[in-house]
Amino acid sequence: MxxxxxxxxxxxxxxxxxxxxxxxxxxxxxxxxxxxxxxxxxxxxxxxxxxxxxVESYPRLLEAIPSLEEDFFRNPISEEERKEIVYSCPKFLGMNYTPPPLNEAAPTSVRKMDLILYGIQLSLVNLTRPIDQYVHDKLRRYPETDPKDNEDSNFAVSMRELISDVASTITQTRIDNMYKTMELPVY
Incomplete structure (x- = not known):
């Protein structure tokens, strides 16, 4: 009761x-x-x-983006679908796909939280692969395209920067969390 x-x-x-x-x-x-x-x-x-x-949803927009009407935060794709999307695109040389490691001296509680944040970072970095592949394909198909003055390229760069910003924020959170738990001074 x-x-x-x-x-x-x-x-x-x-x-x-x-x-x-x-x-x-x-x-x-x-x-x-x-x-x-x-x-x-x-x-x-x-x-x-x-x-x-x-902007109200309209039929053509919903046709182009079917997931627009679904709950953004409660609509995960399956692991199989995610792998299919990510691994259908190659890794691009020069891009660091590995988040920074955490200090080995961190306590277990910090390491557990860090593992969760690390997984989120890996998901974010893998989001860039289809974006990079899209730009690469566009540049190959249309070699006369100016990459600096192109809506598609500008959009891709903006999306990469936003994704990178979230990943950077998570990196800083990981570091701050470790310092706070280990009671180290934060600089």
């Missing part, structure tokens, strides 16, 4: 948190819309914020 009551309280708390997040998102959207000003405003201290733009 007591466990059921605790579970009911946890469920209600989770629902309330979801409502709070939705409310916060709505307040943020309203704030962005209210803070819009005339672009011809000559006040140097005024800030102009862009309105939030939303």
């Amino acid at each position: 007591e466990e059921q009551l605790i579970q009911v309280i946890k469920d209600l708390t989770e629902k309330i948190n979801i409502l709070y997040m939705d409310r916060e998102r709505q307040v943020t959207q309203q704030t962005l819309q209210m803070e819009m000003q005339d672009p011809e405003c000559d006040d140097p201290h005024a800030r102009i914020k862009a309105p939030m733009v939303e």
Whole structure:
């Protein structure tokens, strides 16, 4: 009986948190819309914020990206599908596909967390392979294409940079976690 009551309280708390997040998102959207000003405003201290733009899903977009309507954070692909995507693309020389190692002196608890973060980093680095393969194929098919002034290349570079940024953040988290647990000074 007591466990059921605790579970009911946890469920209600989770629902309330979801409502709070939705409310916060709505307040943020309203704030962005209210803070819009005339672009011809000559006040140097005024800030102009862009309105939030939303694009509704439409049939052709859903046809092009079928997974658009699925829950982004709860829609993993199978290990077999992941391997098929990743290993159908070669490794590119010059790209480091191995995340940095952790100090061997780290305690077991740190090593367990590090192993999880390391796996996430490996997944991220493997995301770059299809992107790199796509750019490589485009450059081979269309040799006259200027790689620096090309929408596809610019998009690929942006995606690689964003993926790299997440991987770098995880690397820093791994290091900070180890220092914190081992009580080493962080520089």
